[in-house]
Amino acid sequence: MQIGFIGLGNMGSGMAANLVKAGHRVHAFDLAAPALEQARASGCETFTTARETVAGAQVVITMLPNGAIVRSVYAEDVIGHAPQGALLIDCSTIDVASAKAVAQEAGARGHAMVDAPVSGGIAAAREGTLTFMAGGEAAAFAQAEPILQAMGKAVIHAGESGAGQAAKICNNMLLGASMIATCEAFKLAERLGLDLQTFYDISSRASGQCWSMTSYCPVPGVGPVTPADRDYQGGFATALMLKDLKLAMAAAGDVGAHVPMGERAEALYEAFAGQGNGGFDFSSIIRSL
Ligand code: NAD
Numbered sequence: 001m002q003i004g005f006i007g008l009g010n011m012g013s014g015m016a017a018n019l020v021k022a023g024h025r026v027h028a029f030d031l032a033a034p035a036l037e038q039a040r041a042s043g044c045e046t047f048t049t050a051r052e053t054v055a056g057a058q059v060v061i062t063m064l065p066n067g068a069i070v071r072s073v074y075a076e077d078v079i080g081h082a083p084q085g086a087l088l089i090d091c092s093t094i095d096v097a098s099a100k101a102v103a104q105e106a107g108a109r110g111h112a113m114v115d116a117p118v119s120g121g122i123a124a125a126r127e128g129t130l131t132f133m134a135g136g137e138a139a140a141f142a143q144a145e146p147i148l149q150a151m152g153k154a155v156i157h158a159g160e161s162g163a164g165q166a167a168k169i170c171n172n173m174l175l176g177a178s179m180i181a182t183c184e185a186f187k188l189a190e191r192l193g194l195d196l197q198t199f200y201d202i203s204s205r206a207s208g209q210c211w212s213m214t215s216y217c218p219v220p221g222v223g224p225v226t227p228a229d230r231d232y233q234g235g236f237a238t239a240l241m242l243k244d245l246k247l248a249m250a251a252a253g254d255v256g257a258h259v260p261m262g263e264r265a266e267a268l269y270e271a272f273a274g275q276g277n278g279g280f281d282f283s284s285i286i287r288s289l
Contacts, residue, residue, distance in 0.1 A: 067098030070099075116132045116134040116144060135163035
């Protein structure tokens, strides 16, 4: 299948490479020259404009930083430029309103579209073990599913257009709050004189157990190897967690949902990112406690 892929950053580069490995012909575009070079090295054919990239494509995939960029790339270079009937898949994490608006515009021009944000970080993108949560009509999802499977370990239909983004921000609101709570528990345990490995051994098998503890422990040398063991380098950046919490708070505001823990998590991540920590893994917020 010929796939046009736009946005070859930390996530998109690995995803495009996995599509090549699965036997697809990948035409790729990014604004950054080093990203194009890396894409060529992994077997993609690169182009100098997004429009050329989507010409002749049966499927277009985007992995871009935010909703404003997604809206403009689709409006200017994808819709009306990709072949009639091409399937459009946006894997970026963006606001629900932008996801719905772009899908509606695409639908009006004869394109099926799926919003399919991902869970799993850069390593999962590289290894092809992402979890995709997809929003769109059942027929569009059925078309997208085998393509997404080449890049992930799980592909789940969340509901209608925008539902993938809704699931993503609810999940990440939970993750942000649970990470802070996990950090607090370790810091309190320390103050109370507990050995942190012993506390991990207890809590990881007791009712406080959660992913932030057993898969992503924020304490160096405790639990599995995580960004904490690499001085919080790599992983999922604090700035991206803050972006997702802001999307969640905006969505909660739109529908009048009361999310006090989410609000608190956003405020704490905002303060932490504002102190120059945006580039560190989000578990590094333990340093602020
Ligand atoms: P990134 O900044 O590394 O990559 C984005 C790429 O898009 C860059 O290479 C940039 O040059 C390119 N780009 C920007 N504007 C463009 C345009 N108009 N045309 C073509 N290319 C353009 O970001 P990332 O970490 O790869 O994240 C991409 C998306 O995935 C974001 O929405 C992010 O929230 C989401 N996400 C990231 C992670 C993670 O761990 N990094 C995890 C899950 C989801």
